[in-house]
Amino acid sequence: MPLSLPQLTLALFDDAHVDLKDFVAGPNQLAVNALSVWLAGDGPWFLMFWGGSGSGKSHLTQAAVRAIGRGNTRAMYVPLAEVLEFGPAVLDDLESMDFLSIDDIHLAAGDAxxxxxxxxxxxxxxxxxxxxxxxxxxxxxxxxxxxxDLNSRLSAGLIYQLVDLNDTEKQTVMQRRAASRGLSMPDNVARYLIRRLGRDMREITHIFECIDAASLSAGRELTIPFVRDVLGLN
Structure with missing residues (x-):
């Protein structure tokens, strides 16, 4: 039987390296606590996270579904940034999910x-x-x-703003990400990347993917000279 569009969405955009245990809460611990309650099936049925680029909202929305999906519970992650082009039919019948996670909902604004x-x-x-x-x-x-009516519905749930991590917390994020790939990222390498590449976690995560691929291909450990060569930094 061919996969439905929602099933294809989950298959295409599921990141095996995104896990709740790797999320560094920092100042967002209350939001993480609320998510744990939501995942347990307790508290309000509707939960919303919002924040700027790299705040961790996509990590949480996807990792939550991955955590649920390991059992027999039906769960779906829908990243609007990736599926808008398919049209709103993507959402058909998703109420059959026990847990539903929709990312980047702001992108739908203005489309009736x-x-x-x-x-x-x-x-x-x-x-x-x-x-x-x-x-x-x-x-x-x-x-x-x-x-x-959509505005009023979205304002009626439990809402948390996710705020940026400090540099030490971002360093921890990078090192946990590396560890999930079987890599060791020394403190000096993590600090170097944050200092040279800016502090947007989405950008840092993207750059790490490049470094990870290069390290695997070359069989090299993560050192400042190696990272500098891979990224073409002086």
Whole structure:
């Protein structure tokens, strides 16, 4: 039987290296605690995270579904940034999921068809007894969906703003990411990358993927000279 579009979405955009245990909460511990309650099936059925690029919202929304999906519970991660081109039919029948996670919902603002589909899915999920986790780069008061009822629905849940980590916490993120790939990243290498590449965690994570591939190909350990050569830094 061919995979449905939602099944393809999960297969294509599931990152095996994203795990809740690797998330560095820092100042976002209350949000992580709320997610643990949500995952246990307790507390409010609807939870929303919002924050800027690299704040960790995509990590949490995807890792939550991976954690749930290891059992018999039905769970789905839907990254709107990757599936908008397929149209709102992507959301059809997703209320059948026990746990549903939708990332980058702000990207649907201004598209009447997507807004209506999200509103309908919200209502169907609630009626079916499912649990919904949503992430956005913009807080609910700033989303300004053209559909007023969608704005009101998204403002009615448990909402947490995710804030940036400090440099020490970002260093820990990088080292945990490396460890999940079987690599050891010394403190001086992590500090070098943060200092030279900026402090946006999304960018740092992307750069790490390049370094990881180069290290695997060359069979080299992570050192400052090696990293500098891979990235073409002086």
């Amino acid at each position: 068809h997507w807004e209506q589909a999200l509103f309908n899915l919200y209502n169907r999920t609630h009626a079916a007894g499912g649990r919904l986790l949503i992430a956005s780069a913009i807080g609910p008061r700033g989303l300004n969906f053209a559909l007023p």
